[in-house]
Amino acid sequence: MELDHPAAPPASAVVDPAIAAATPVLSVAGLTTSFLREGHWHPVVRNVGFDVGLKETVAIVGESGSGKSVTALSIMRLVPAQNGRIQGSIRLNGLELLTLPDKAMRKVRGNDIAMIFQEPMTSLNPVLTIGFQIAEALIYHRDMSRSAAEAEAIRLLEKVRIPAAAARFHEYPHKLSGGMRQRVMIAMALACRPKLLIADEPTTALDVTIQAQILELLKLLQEEEGMSVLFITHDMGVVAEIADRTVVMYGGEAVEAGDTARIFASPAHAYTRALLSAVPRLGSMAGRPRPMRFPIVDKLTGTSDVPVETPDTVAAAERPVLEVANLTTRFDIQSGLFGSVCGRVHAVENVSFSLHAGETLALVGESGCGKSTTGRSILKLIRPNSGSVLVDGEDVLAMDSITLRAMRRRMQIIFQDPFASLNPRMSVRTAIAEPFYAHGLATKAEARDKVADLLVRVGLTPEMADRYPHEFSGGQRQRICIARALALEPKLIVADEAVSALDVSVKAQVVNLMLDLQASMGLAYLFISHDIAVVERMSHRVAVMYLGEIVEIGPRAAVFGNPQHPYTRKLMAAVPIPDPARRGDKRGVSNDEIRSPVRPPDYVPPARQYREASPGHVVQVWGEEWEKREGS
Incomplete structure (x- = not known):
């Protein structure tokens, strides 16, 4: 299905109407890309068509497997010829690319x-x-x-x-x-x-502040160079930020196309409505004291469930499940023939917080700030230099290996990349049952029943137990990792960027699952993330980390409603706003890199002072030293 270019240019575009009416820089018509499997051609992109005008940004959006990246590779003719076939028409300034000789096409790539x-x-x-x-x-x-x-x-x-x-x-x-x-x-x-720049998910793996910098840079360079941009992403917030027009892909087909503002205001297709409903919007939780499930829209019918706040399961009167005091983790940097210490990475510096049963504490910050090291230090996957970590009142850091092995029944971790954390040679049944066998808690028959129950609990079916990790989607693999983490009925789960690598709708489903499990089992989550909008949706309290230190911590409503520290405000300003009407808002994005945590061997961190901004809302006092360090 070819989707026509709108007769009038979008309101948000900077393209002159006379220019927009001219021949498009890129014109794709009837694009069908197929791959050879078991002697048969299987189309993965079917009859897709769109135009990209001069100085225009067109976004192709959809989940993994929708055909976005294959469309881009087809335009570049990078689909392998031995098992791939491209049909249709791809014209660059009127020049048909599909019939160009290979030598001429190599000149087009990188040049045009x-x-x-x-x-x-x-x-x-x-x-x-x-x-x-x-x-x-x-x-x-x-x-x-x-x-x-x-x-x-x-x-x-x-x-x-x-x-x-x-x-x-x-x-x-x-x-x-x-x-x-x-x-x-x-x-x-x-x-x-080049006349056309194809950006294939260029910001997906980046922190929110770096993502904001790259988006600002692309917009500035497009204006300076007069380029057209084809932007491929699954992040609707990024689409609102940068795209003049949008093509929505689902199952290898373009199901909707048009002006970005129109699509956001009144999406016509059920799948587009499903994508937009799953976009976390910063500020949407104002006035809501507890986490709230994402609304889930059916991709085929467009019907939506009604999101509800999660019940209050925080056991505030009891002793915290987790108590961290003055946690410090540093890594030596060695050099020279004898491996002398020439510096240290101050990954975690004097961090303290507590976490109750049924509560989610989100740890947020940029890559390199010490979030993941904090989580791994708590579980003693990394040995800290000093401090204390109490789980149910017992000091984890003082335990020997046998005692720690038993304690790990009460604390589990979910990693960011489920494919890397699952053994590809191990079936799902074996992977989930492994903790039972390791702790001697179940026979083979009992483990089989427990695995079936866990798979149902995380939204999968018992029949999937005999499959292997490569047979599942990214969201399903993350559900398997959650099932494995739940196997020993822990009290504490460290979720280390557990939803960062997932598509927006799958991310919403996994967040909802985690909230439901917390409500039914009273789980305590240490939720490590750089996705500020998701954090606002699912956390009770928030701790902001910078260069190994917590600079602000407090109830989610207080931290997001009244951020005190300059770094917290910087993080929040960088979150993309999923509203094309606000694209022109100046967000004050800094182009600075995060400072290095490497210090000389004799470096002694200064004593930090904290003040209470409101009940439970504590902020590190900053002054000339911090502002000099940040250049602000």
Whole structure:
């Protein structure tokens, strides 16, 4: 089904009507991409059509498996010829790409069409410097000399706001942060001044502040370079932020297309309504004291359930399940022949908090702030330097291995990547039953019954127990990990970015599942995340971390309703707003990188002072030292 370009340009577009009416930069018609499996061609993209006008941004949205990325790869003709087939028409400024010889198509790639991939670390060559990789594209496509290409590469690095670009020209990808690596990918894509930039999930793996920086950068560079952008994402908040028009894909087909503002205001297709209903909106929990389930819209009928607040299960009168006091974890950096300590990573610095049964404490902050290290230190998966961790009044850090093994029945962890945390050679039944066998709690027959019950509890079926991890979707794999974590009926679960890698609708389903399980079992969650909008939806209290320290902690309503610390306000300002009408709002996004937690061996952290902003809402006192450190 080809979806026509709207007769009038969208209200939010900056394209002149006369230009918009001209030949589009990219015109896709009747695109069908198939892959050969067991001797038969199976289409994964079917009859898709859309246009991208001059200086226009068109977003293709949908969940994993909807055909978004295959559409982009088809446009670039990167589908493997031995088992892939592309049919239809793809025209770039009137030039048909599908009939171009391979040599001519190689000239188009990188020169007329450039692509930014989701994961920059797998797209950049780890054994070549970033400067060499950018210069290589300039030499190949623009026939520059080596010296001219290097000078232009430094200019491009400066253009994408990489500080000290000349010094970083000779650095390798692993020395850069995720946000900086993505900027390098953008610089490489812009090297030959392409007419069309395809951005395939370029911000999905990034922190909210880095994501905001990249989106602002793309908008600025598009205006400066006059590019057209095809933006592929599953994040409707990002779509509202950047797209003039939107194409919604489901099951390999384009089910709806049109002006972004119109789609957000009155989505026509049930699947579009389902996507929009699952978008967490910062501020939507104002006035609600307890977490609240996401509304779930049926993708085929468009009918929605009624979200309700979770019951109050916090056992405030009892002793906390978890008490953390002055927790400190540092990692030595060694160098030289004899491995002398030349510095230390101050990953967690003097962190204290408590967590009650039936309560969710969210730990938020950017990558590198110490969130995951805090969670692993609590479970003694990493050995802290000092402090105390009490679970049900017992000191975890003082336990020997045998006592700790027994204690781990009461505390479990859910990791971010379910595929990496499940053994691919182990069936789901074996993976979930493993804790029973390890602790000697069930016979084989009893374990079989318990596994079936756990699968039902997390929304799967007992028949799935004999499958292997690769046979499930990402959301289903995360449900399996939750079932495994519940096997020993723990009191405390550390959820380390447990929903960050999931599509928006699957994320909503998993959050709802976690809230339902908490209500029925009285679980205490330490919910580690950089997704501020999801945190607001499911947490009772929030702790904000920066460079290993908690700078603000308190009830969710107090922290989100009246953020006190400048870093908390910076995090909240960076959250994309899923409302195209507010696209022009200035959010004060900083382009600074998060500071390094590496300190000299003799560094002694200064004593921190805290003040109580409201009952239970505590803020680290900042002053000249913090402002000097942040340049604010």
